[in-house]
Amino acid sequence: MVDFARVQKELADCNRDMAISGVSIMLHGNGNDLSHLSGTITGPLATPYEGGTFQIDIRLPEGYPFEPPKMQFVTKVWHPNISSQNGAICLDILKDQWSPALTLKTALLSLQALLSAPEPDDPQDAVVAQQYLRDYQTFMGTARYWTETFAKRSSIGTEEKVQKLL
Amino acid sequence: MEVFLSSDEEDYYYYSDRDDALEGLDVEEDSYCQPKSVASCQVITKESLLIAQREELHRVMDLLKLSEQHARTLLIYHRWDAEKLIAVLVEKGKDQLFAEAGVSMVEQKVDFSLQSSSTIMCNICMDDIPAKEVTTMDCGHCFCNNCWTEHFIVKIHDGQSRRIRCMAHKCNAICDEAVVRNLVSARHPDLAEKFERFLLESYIEDNRKVKWCPRVPHCGNAIRVVDDKFCEVECACGLQFCFSCSSEAHSPCSCMMWELWTKKCKDESETVNWMTVNTKPCPKCYKPVEKNGGCNLVSCICGQPFCWLCGGATGRDHTWSTISGHSCGRYKEDHEEKSECAKRDLYRYMHYHNRYKAHTDSFKLETKLKETIEIKISILESRESTLKDFTWLTNGLNRLFRSRRVLSYSYPFAYYMFGEDLFWGEMSKEDRELKQNLFEDQQQQLEANVERLSKFIEEPFESYAEEKVMEIRMQVINLSVVVDKLCKKMYECIENDLLGSHQSTIHNIAPYQSKGIEKASELSPCWISKADDSDAFLQSVSNIQGGTTEPGWPSSSPNLNGNGCSSRKRARKALGDGLFDLNLPA
CATH class of the missing domain: 1.20.120.1750 (Four Helix Bundle (Hemerythrin (Met), subunit A))
Incomplete structure (x- = not known):
């Protein structure tokens, strides 16, 4: 059983300071399933993801928080550790380094940190990682272009949702 | 193993020098009955598993003045190699040895349960919990008992019983096995038993010198070798196997040769290889067709003519150099080769x-x-x-x-x-x-x-x-x-x-063993008397051990040796010493 009491608390805690942290969580598709959530992170400053808003699909397994949440980018993103095909994420704390003491908020913050500091030596997307290592300029260009194209279109929608929650 | 070979050699020279072979035989008979100094492999049964690991545990416990559970954590981390563990201790010091393995001993542990009136916020469920319902691990991290229990259950199910780490992020400490046992058994006694078993079996699974007997269905035994892992052994269940690769005993083949060979025999890759080179599939019925002479217009048993060079279907009319309505690439020289x-x-x-x-x-x-x-x-x-x-x-x-x-x-x-x-x-x-x-x-x-x-x-x-x-x-x-x-x-x-x-x-x-593949001896409990505690317990364990293995002997050990039928006791002793040549087909 997912510990829903904790999830409720986590949501409240996370959304309290979303303006500062740049991450927020809400129920998926405005439904009422506490095990299917939708996270949002803003692209970190001074990266090709700056100005973008990225949606992350969050599913909580039965054993949450003793098992890690399953997270996947919904917004297309050009990043060595994120699949350009399906948004799968390669991040240790979402796998074997997960600890029940971590929260959805800390996980999202880690994703934000991952956007700032790619780890091309441990890639999820080999094509992107190759480009990152061999042709950094082109990589920056593509990542910026993808942010412009995919991460800004929905920004109005997201802001509306944010307003609603506040 | 060396002892084995050299004693053989003596036997042999002694033997060949003899004119009277009858006398020589008697001498060899006698040598059979002499116990060998060190058995080079032993069988570990379900019952003797605990005894088997005690030696190593006690060694580490005595050396570092540790509790059994901390010694176990250290040994599991170093794959039960006490020598290596001691080498790390000498090289890096006690603190680092402990830190790497996840053994933590906080001197002044804050005992929350003493402050019974207060409540403590558990960082996992984010609730305020009465102080008597929380547990602080050796590393100093404190969470509520419910959360600990959940965590343990998930990890045990996950197959991580041997290294359940603390719940705090980036804390490398291994949880106290007594705490795990107590908390889990309160909710799932079965799972607590499993945990115990997994912990014990680490000695087999995480240990270079111990291997499960590969018999199917499993006989429950494991074999421990003393120093040479390239040897062939016989389990108490009668199965002989190569200790190194767990397949059947195969010397003088190396493990790699044997693996290649069995694979080759199994998939008949040579036949397939020959067929792909010497036959072509018919374009109509797809049966492989071998060309038995003549020109390159071949017809299949199904009646379909086709070009041998390109495999394509053709008409029937042809000359020696051309086929009607068909032309394809030229003859390729390397094909023949x-x-x-x-x-x-x-x-x-x-x-x-x-x-x-x-x-x-x-x-x-x-x-x-x-x-x-x-x-x-x-x-x-x-x-x-x-x-x-x-x-x-x-x-x-x-x-x-x-x-x-x-x-x-x-x-x-x-x-x-x-x-x-x-x-x-x-x-x-x-x-x-x-x-x-x-x-x-x-x-x-x-x-x-x-x-x-x-x-x-x-x-x-x-x-x-x-x-x-x-x-x-x-x-x-x-x-x-x-x-x-x-x-x-x-x-x-x-x-x-x-x-x-x-x-x-x-x-x-695996070296040649003149007397046959060595039978693993029963774990000899002689050194156990050195262990200070739980003599009564050990006694009971060895009783169980004797009780369960004895009835199994007559069926599992073919009594082919001359005296075996009349005197089972003697045969058994000799078997234990691993000196009888009973390498019968399994």
């Missing part, structure tokens, strides 16, 4: 495989011999005769089994030793031919003598006159010695002349 190669490889494989198979089959047939021989012995025994001792016959039979195995596995060995797969680039052509001749000479000598031995043993001597029986007896005794000597020589040749000159160390071959 490829087909020749495949043919040659296949024939080579067949040569070795046929001989390997022939000896394996003989080996299986000779299994029946064991029963026939027993009948013959009882007939001879009932006769009025001066000949009363028939150990020469059982010894000869055992020698036959042993050498037959060696012989059959020597063929896959030769296939790889002199073939293209493994050593092709490491030897010049002349060098290889020289070595191959050397090896094959020995192999043939062995083969001839094994067959002779087999012939004599199979003779219907129970109906012969005593004089004739004595003659056969001499032959069997002599051939047994010769065959043993030849096996030994062949292994020496492999080790020194064939593999010795190669750099690669991947081809480790």
